[in-house]
Amino acid sequence: MDKILILDFGGQTSQLIGRRIRDAGVYAEIIHGDTELTDQILTSDVKGLILSGSPYSVYEEGSPRPDKKVYSLDIPVLGICYGLQVTTWENGGKVAPLHTKEYGRSAIRYRKTDCPLLKDIPDNFVSWMSHGDSLDELAPGFDLVAESEHDLPAIVENREKGFWGLQFHPEVTHCEYGSRILENFAVHICGASKGWSMDKYVEDAAERLKKQVGNEKVLLLISGGVDSTVAGGLLLKSLDPKNIYLMYIDTGMMRKNETEKVSENLKKLGAENLLIIDARDRFLGPLEGISDPETKRKSIGDTFIRVQEEEIAKHISGDYFLAQGTLYTDLIESGKGVGNKAGVIKSHHNVGTPLVEGKRKEGKIVEPLDMLYKDEVRRLGLLLGIEEKIVYRHPFPGPGLGIRIIGDVTEEKCDILREADSIYIEELHKRGLYSRIWQAFAVLLPVRSVGVTGDAREYGYVLALRAVVSHDGMTADVFDFPTKDLLEISSLITNKVKEIGRVVYDISSKPPSTIEWE
Numbered sequence: 001m002d003k004i005l006i007l008d009f010g011g012q013t014s015q016l017i018g019r020r021i022r023d024a025g026v027y028a029e030i031i032h033g034d035t036e037l038t039d040q041i042l043t044s045d046v047k048g049l050i051l052s053g054s055p056y057s058v059y060e061e062g063s064p065r066p067d068k069k070v071y072s073l074d075i076p077v078l079g080i081c082y083g084l085q086v087t088t089w090e091n092g093g094k095v096a097p098l099h100t101k102e103y104g105r106s107a108i109r110y111r112k113t114d115c116p117l118l119k120d121i122p123d124n125f126v127s128w129m130s131h132g133d134s135l136d137e138l139a140p141g142f143d144l145v146a147e148s149e150h151d152l153p154a155i156v157e158n159r160e161k162g163f164w165g166l167q168f169h170p171e172v173t174h175c176e177y178g179s180r181i182l183e184n185f186a187v188h189i190c191g192a193s194k195g196w197s198m199d200k201y202v203e204d205a206a207e208r209l210k211k212q213v214g215n216e217k218v219l220l221l222i223s224g225g226v227d228s229t230v231a232g233g234l235l236l237k238s239l240d241p242k243n244i245y246l247m248y249i250d251t252g253m254m255r256k257n258e259t260e261k262v263s264e265n266l267k268k269l270g271a272e273n274l275l276i277i278d279a280r281d282r283f284l285g286p287l288e289g290i291s292d293p294e295t296k297r298k299s300i301g302d303t304f305i306r307v308q309e310e311e312i313a314k315h316i317s318g319d320y321f322l323a324q325g326t327l328y329t330d331l332i333e334s335g336k337g338v339g340n341k342a343g344v345i346k347s348h349h350n351v352g353t354p355l356v357e358g359k360r361k362e363g364k365i366v367e368p369l370d371m372l373y374k375d376e377v378r379r380l381g382l383l384l385g386i387e388e389k390i391v392y393r394h395p396f397p398g399p400g401l402g403i404r405i406i407g408d409v410t411e412e413k414c415d416i417l418r419e420a421d422s423i424y425i426e427e428l429h430k431r432g433l434y435s436r437i438w439q440a441f442a443v444l445l446p447v448r449s450v451g452v453t454g455d456a457r458e459y460g461y462v463l464a465l466r467a468v469v470s471h472d473g474m475t476a477d478v479f480d481f482p483t484k485d486l487l488e489i490s491s492l493i494t495n496k497v498k499e500i501g502r503v504v505y506d507i508s509s510k511p512p513s514t515i516e517w518e
């Protein structure tokens, strides 16, 4: 199949480049940015190359470099942000830090109109920037195609050499015409044919699973959330169900009635071996007195695997594969992206813990969704026939309420938050708001404030409500909550949960804030 190869230098949005190209129906694959471009890699199927962004600056020691061959290939190359900067730097141009960095939206002004990347795209479209360095001087042979609204180089080309460069990120959804620019590159410039679809992904994944696992047993940790349920559906479809064990762990930091609801849903998936583990008394002990978010995450992650290992020993003797519904976002935010050069934002409980990494080293981890983003997983779920109710559930992180109770976690605080969160979510359903929001939840703050009820002084906790809209969790905007609903929900919560004295609404987008508070 024709494909576009992406060299990843560790940019936070590198994987999205592949996503967008696959959305256009062209197969795309990501490899480490510094991979040697041998003939085995540059097969005749490869119709074009993309160099991704990076947290590094080209003038920094140790910053990643592509194989020099990329500058003399006879297939087209597109450099995005760092990818453009490194090409400029290595071909005789200049790159320098900016005094005022360019972050967020910026209109693009054409200086040339015949660039094939810009086919069917009007002048002045709004791009999305995220860089602190800029091209001070173009490399010889390169022409300026467009500038940003701050008069900085935004698009360049060297048509003779088949090189195009963008200073902005066409892969993020905030970039107008971003998908079309990538499609113009893949289809119009590289001439790649459209052979990729989700049906094909299911076929390929089934084949890969059969080859990797064969007739061995597989244990899938399943939360009832979208990712692991879809992973479960895929495993059950691809492998012999009698070898598949689904294990749900109640950590004591689950939402109200979660275990009952999840057990019901998982039964419908058709698994032969469904294990529902009550480990409520195992998680809180090790968390006592810990308030640092990363330490909490590691503690929960380790307990997860300890519980799982003990429980599985009761059901499977000998070796087995550990399956997880890990998505690419989990990997990249934990600094384990394909390029391995991404910065650590937060450690997801299912990535990077010593026990999980041990399994990974043994080659005993199965993560069939690790190249996909949330919205792709949802499409896959529908394709596998998984109920819409599950497919469109808001994400719920593995560490659960543990990372939504800021500061130390206690059973009492879990109960308070469980109650408040359930009122909040139930109201969203009743008011027809749930499906308009990508993710909503409540956060219990370690702050108390003074109130007055029935003429008496109160001293209650502060609860923050969060609701965001997003495509893939990588960026998010605050949900424009109807004020009337917000006020009514606030008073319902303070009336019903006596420990909560005040409710606030979180108005921060991602970036700069993350969706969860920890």
Ligand SMILES: Nc1ncnc2c1ncn2[C@@H]1O[C@H](COP(=O)(O)OP(=O)(O)OP(=O)(O)O)[C@@H](O)[C@H]1O
Pocket: 220, 221, 222, 223, 224, 225, 226, 227, 228, 229, 247, 248, 249, 250, 251, 323, 324, 325, 326, 330, 350, 393, 394, 395, 396, 397, 398, 399
């Ligand atoms: N309570 C749990 N019991 C067993 N496994 C879990 C539990 N919570 C999380 N996991 C594992 O960790 C993985 C990552 O969790 P994550 O929350 O990202 O995915 P999910 O729960 O499947 O989907 P969603 O994002 O919709 O909540 C899951 O796919 C699952 O393998």
Ligand SMILES: O=c1[nH]c(=O)c2[nH+]cn([C@@H]3O[C@H](COP(=O)(O)O)[C@@H](O)[C@H]3O)c2[nH]1
Pocket: 297, 333, 346, 347, 348, 349, 350, 395, 396, 397, 398, 399, 439, 473, 474, 510, 513, 514, 515, 516, 517, 518
């Ligand atoms: O399984 C998970 N384990 C985790 O440790 C974890 N941390 C965050 N999330 C979810 O990921 C998405 C992006 O979250 P952040 O903006 O907070 O990084 C949001 O949907 C978060 O709920 C997690 N999911």
Ligand SMILES: NC(=O)CC[C@H](N)C(=O)O
Pocket: 011, 052, 053, 054, 055, 056, 057, 080, 081, 082, 083, 130, 131, 132, 133, 134
């Ligand atoms: N997003 C990027 O690729 C950034 C590249 C480089 N670190 C800069 O700040 O300009």
Ligand SMILES: [Mg+2]
Pocket: 223, 225, 226, 395, 396, 397, 398
């Ligand atoms: Mg979850």
